[in-house]
Amino acid sequence: METTEVTADLSTGQRLALLREMILIRTFEEAVLREYHADKSPGFDIGKGLIPGEMHLSAGQEPVAAGLCAHLETGDALTATHRPHHLAIAKGMDLRSLAGEIFGRESGLGHGRGGHMHLFDPATHFSCSGIVAEGFPAALGQAFAFQRAGTSNVAAAVAGEGAANAGPFHESLNLAALWKLPVIFVIEDNDWGISVARNASTSVPTNAVRAAGYGMPGVRVEGNDVEAVHAAAGEAVARARAGGGPSLIEVHTLRLWGHFEGDAQGYRPELADVPGRDPIPAYQRKLRDAGLLSEADLAEMEGEARTRVEDAVEHAKAAPAPNPAEALKYVFVEGE
Structure with missing residues (x-):
């Protein structure tokens, strides 16, 4: 097992893209947070605010999505968890379709039937689930299909540290290596x-050490550093494409924010320090200090993000909610 804080030699363009x-x-997560707690529209009575159901947001975990997905192609597969928006966006999912599903509208990926924990997008080869560790075997099957088809495509499975204590994780690593x-x-x-806390439920100091037990490389990336994630993911993806087999990255x-919206987080003694560890301002400072990011660059990025996100949100709001009389439509395959 390696621990890495070393970053790849990235170009200015690559760094700005991250x-x-x-x-x-x-920007998308902040808009979802805003709308989740907004007052209900007249006549729209499902769920809290404008968005039905629970909500798990990924603010703070953006480096994982950006660093990993920079190496994934459209035809590569990606499975995620109940906290999936960062990965879905980085994989290239259409924001209007994503927002529509989160808002429970017919314009969504699943026509509003799945919600934010059940996003399935054939266009980007993306899927996720609210079931802990469910994405590991799914990615295994996708990788097996790619191997049998003789393509250079890869599959990636992203999950939380708790999922590494579940049986599907260990079964999948074993079979992937075999x-x-x-x-x-x-x-x-x-x-x-x-x-x-992780150390209260996991017997090893890092899940990366578990890779050795299954005969594959394992690396832990510290510091929530997007460039370090990019470097580790780049090596793992290149190895997989070349036929070198699986890798584990932690x-x-x-x-x-909370585990879910409404989580008071009274169990987190370090909560007051959390805002100061936000990876986005930290990366902005790093790029500014290196002379790679101007205020004009940053304003352009933020403006573009707001325009795209607000367009997706307004499109979702304007879309119709599913007709209860058609609750089973799209759920089963219709016969010819």
Whole structure:
């Protein structure tokens, strides 16, 4: 197991692209947070605010999505968790379709039937689930299909540190190594489950050490550093494309907000320090100090993100809610 804080030799354009991606993700999450707690529209009576159901937001974990997905192609597969928006956006999902599904509208990916924890997008080869560790076997199957088809595509499975204690994680690593499948396993260690610290439920100091038990490379990325994630993911993806088999990456990241919206987070003794560890301002400072980011650049990125996000939100608001009489439509495959 390696621990890495070393970054790749990135061009200015690549660095600015990473920042742009993280800003877009955060802008989208902030808009979802705003609308989730907004007053209900007249006649719209499902859920809280304008968005139905629970809400799990990924603010603080943007470096994982931006660093990993910079190496993934459209045909590569990506599975995620109940906290999926950052990964969906970085994989290239259409913002209007994503917002429509979050708002429970017919314009969404699943016509409003799945909600934010069940996003399935054939166009970007993206899927997620509210079931802990569900994405590992799914990615395994996708990687197996790529291998059998003889393509250079890879699959990546991203999950939280708690999922690494579940059976599907270990079964998937074992089979991926045995069959030398083109799959990358990524663990987002944000220190906390719903209310339990990682070290209270996990027998090893980092899940990256578990890779050795299955005969694959394992690396832990510290500092929530997008460039370090980019470097580690680049090596793992290149290895998988070349037939070198699977890899495990654990990123020590940060959950800025609660496990779910409404979580008071009384279990987090370090909560007052969390805003100061926000990875986006930190990366902005790094690029400014290196002379790579101007205020005009930043304003352009933020303005573009706001325009795209607000367009998606307004499109979702204007779309119709599903007709209850058609609750089973799109759920089953219709016969010819």
